Amino acid sequence: MACEIIIDRYHTDYGFGVRRGVFAALLGNGIFAQEGPALNHSRELLRKQFIRAQYQNHDHFREHVDNLIARLPINGVIDLQPLFFNFTLDTTTAFLLGRSVYSLRANIDQDSENRLFADSFNIAQEGLAKRFHLAPWHFLYSPPEFWRACSNVHCFVKRYIQERNLQHETKESYGFINQVAEESVGDKDLRDQLLNVLLAGRDTTACCLSWTLHVLT
Template structure:
């Protein structure tokens, strides 16, 4: 190597070390200013350079279908709030309801949804794909699987990709773009919506047409449609799937709930009227839904990003009661799945399906199946009513359930929502005359 090369290499090393030292000094000064203490940190969670060992464990957990359990194991080892670093990105993980409340509500302006705009790659001029015969559901599931995996690596998401993922994104985008263009065309022609036609009938409300009146940006319209599809497609299915898996594993509870359903809503042959208010008033039905949501929340894991230097109220110091300094750009990762299984909150039987635990129980931020704060799920009541109605009708029709799953280990098909990776294998019996 020439002397010039040595000088350049030395300068790069010096610049890197100086930058790290300055960052460490600034971090310590800010932490003292906010009167914060450190939680369990990087050295305990990861021992390889750049957190590569943790990176590998995350990848193994995702591919092995046990990511929520992996997070639960981390909490058992490192505590309810800890900090880790992967590939230069800093993350604070927490399952403390007080920290989650701060992130989603009381310090809402300090945190934002991470800006990872390329998680779903937009098609370029050279990426046109024929969407003839597209299996939309299969492409959607594939894109979600990869997007979920990429989310695990924060701003290093670009390290995780594949040709299949890119093709799925392109096909989905082009498929939705077709309907977006139809809506924009209808809007440009001035076709009225929600107005009575000449026959006096009211036109059907079309969500995309309504959006097209607010913006002409086709990419924004596509994103809004995909977002609504994501929020509405899998969450209710997730709740129903996990509920009936729990009932299959606990058939005595199936019989108890069926008796309650028939007492309140009649038999399958002679049902009484089932209204939203009736479903909500059936406390035992709500207990069963809540217990399934507690054990298997549809969105078990989420993230935010600090939009400025700020703090979390708890998690620092040896006792975890001090504030934690959170520099701008730090990712806050929280797991509702793990929080819902904390024994100090839910009891020693926190991992068990026990709907009766909800009798007289009032909950706050320790129970967040639909998130919380300003971004709480706007469709939560609809989802509960929909799941409740389907549950009632199924229990009216079938008098017994059998668990047909042979694998004793529950695996998670965790995209952005969670479902059983093995499916829900049950046998339902129609009553004999």
């Protein structure tokens, strides 16, 4: 309860330190790197979208559950955590962008563009973790493959945003991306918000699934 009160009422009394510099390479100026009025705006913006999402039809997630089950062997030992990370990447991209990257179908029928995004997102996320551990000397971790991965992720999301702008799809088709776009300052702001939610939606859910199975077994 005390932590909830501090986060809700007194978060302006605390700063994020070098977090913005650590995360900016991949996440830009999204909610994980913001403070003050910008943070308040993002919190309110995303809160409204998640309230709406509670009442949406999520039947399309069934496809990804089926893909997850199909990857489970009948016999033997299996490490479920990588599969859970692929599963939540697939469901989160479907929820945010309106289309999944189908990482659970890698080496089956996943197209090259989706595979590049999934691989790049993993590399970029691992790079953020290393930079975070090095903070405030995070700038020392700057390999070319990290920056290429961040660029690939940005380009992938940018293409979805451009498609939305050109095709004027319905809210039902694009869902979350359309709703956030209505209150975003521009395409970069929209991209940053989507990537921040993608990071949170993928990792927290995958870790929750992993720990749940660990406790139950």
